[in-house]
Amino acid sequence: xxxxxxxxxxxxxxxxxxxxxxxxxxxxxxxxxxxxxxxxxxxxxxxxxxxxxxxxxxxxxxxxxxxxxxxxxxxxxxxxxxxxxxxxxxxxxxxxxxxxxxxxxxxxxxxxxx
Amino acid sequence: xxxxxxxxxxxxxxxxxxxxxxxxxxxxxxxxxxxxxxxxxxxxxxxxxxxxxxxxxxxxxxxxxxxxxxxxxxxxxxxxxxxxxxxxxxxxxxxxxxxxxxxxxxxxxxxxxxxxxxxxxxxxxxxxxxxxxxxxxxxxxxxxxxxxxxxxxxxxxxxxxxxxxxxxxxxxxxxxxxxxxxxxxxxxxxxxxxxxxxxxxxxxxxxxxxxxxxxxxxxxxxxx
Numbered sequence: 001x002x003x004x005x006x007x008x009x010x011x012x013x014x015x016x017x018x019x020x021x022x023x024x025x026x027x028x029x030x031x032x033x034x035x036x037x038x039x040x041x042x043x044x045x046x047x048x049x050x051x052x053x054x055x056x057x058x059x060x061x062x063x064x065x066x067x068x069x070x071x072x073x074x075x076x077x078x079x080x081x082x083x084x085x086x087x088x089x090x091x092x093x094x095x096x097x098x099x100x101x102x103x104x105x106x107x108x109x110x111x112x113x114x
Numbered sequence: 115x116x117x118x119x120x121x122x123x124x125x126x127x128x129x130x131x132x133x134x135x136x137x138x139x140x141x142x143x144x145x146x147x148x149x150x151x152x153x154x155x156x157x158x159x160x161x162x163x164x165x166x167x168x169x170x171x172x173x174x175x176x177x178x179x180x181x182x183x184x185x186x187x188x189x190x191x192x193x194x195x196x197x198x199x200x201x202x203x204x205x206x207x208x209x210x211x212x213x214x215x216x217x218x219x220x221x222x223x224x225x226x227x228x229x230x231x232x233x234x235x236x237x238x239x240x241x242x243x244x245x246x247x248x249x250x251x252x253x254x255x256x257x258x259x260x261x262x263x264x265x266x267x268x269x270x271x272x273x274x275x276x277x278x279x280x281x282x283x284x285x286x287x288x289x290x291x292x293x294x295x296x297x298x299x300x301x302x303x304x305x306x307x308x309x310x311x312x313x314x315x316x317x318x319x320x321x322x323x324x325x326x327x328x329x330x331x332x333x334x335x336x337x338x
Contacts, residue, residue, distance in 0.1 A: 034261030035252060053167050053229065055260040077229060 001025050001110060003067055006046065007092060010104050012069060016081055017090025025066040028110045030098050034059050041065060042113045046105070048098050052076045057083040057091075067091070071098045115304055116212040117145035124155050127308035131319045133174050133298075135160040138188050138222045140181045141207045147178065148210035156319035162247060163188060163237075165230035170247035170254045172273060173237045176321045180240045187236055191228050195221035230256070231267060238268065243325055248275035248300060249290060250283045257287060271296050271328045276310030280338075294328040294336060313337035 003023035007014065014020065026044030031037045032051050041047060043064040049056060050071055057080060060068050067090035070076055076084070076091055084091045094101050117134075124132045134146045134157060143159040150157045159181035161173045175181040196219050197205055205218035228236070237244040249272045252258040256272075263269070271294040274283045284291055299309040315335045316323035326334035 033252065033258055035258045038261045051167060051260075053260055053264070055262065055264055059261050 012092040012094050015091040016085050027113045028105050054079045054083050069094050117149050118212050121149040123304050123307045131156045133158040133160040135162040137162050140185045145208050145210045163233050164225040165233045167259050168225050169230045169256045169259045171233050172245040172247050173242050175242040191226045193224040197221050243270040245271045245273050247273050250274050250278040
């Protein structure tokens, strides 16, 4: 599924990221313990988290995640945005809590991988 | 744990230094300092601060005034809420005679709203040392919460919990070798005091000497 389609249907706000209509999302992962996300997320996942620390960019790059969605109307730290822009990583924000967003994504056909 | 019994236990265990580090609070530091007066035990006023990322950072402060100033700043930045004593227990403030002076109603179990870099800066600006707590644990540790230790975060040391040996921790988390490492008991109960300790080669048990030992300068060092 295209990232741009998810952004539209889930009403996400784009903090940074380009060519969103070209980016492909192949699955989803949700987590706030970055050590767990490093261990268990999969390439191409859209990652739902409340963490806003710059380390989220490194984790997303390492795991080749499709994008990060920060929930609950939270904004990433300035340094996080700067790093994401340098890396060309998409960061989105969402007004919904993680549970709601995961539900909406699931009904759209995005699945977690086991 | 009453300050009197904490200090007595430290003396029985033959410790030279103890840091009193309550969670997001330092209300009982005064009593501990007063009890330890006239003994060989040096009490370092401290606090264990929970950052917005829920990373725990130990603050070791040079004196009582510094820890109180840090506490004021932390209280201003606590996640709003009141302690529920039926769930988290009473948060008692006592004096050096173990007499109850009051109850802290703040939700101290929770995190602050401060990013970890800000926590470290606030500790340093008051002359303290910032040590990442129990980095070998998954929960509330900097590695567990943030995946790895952020670059450019000026931590003075990392603490290994009593459940892991230094060599086990180094094998599991190779990145920690770049930092000074200490072990401590993180004692929440009297029986745990001294369960895990660190030895320093220092002139006296002051924070300044500890700082030199962590840096390994002027002949001071971490022994084990």
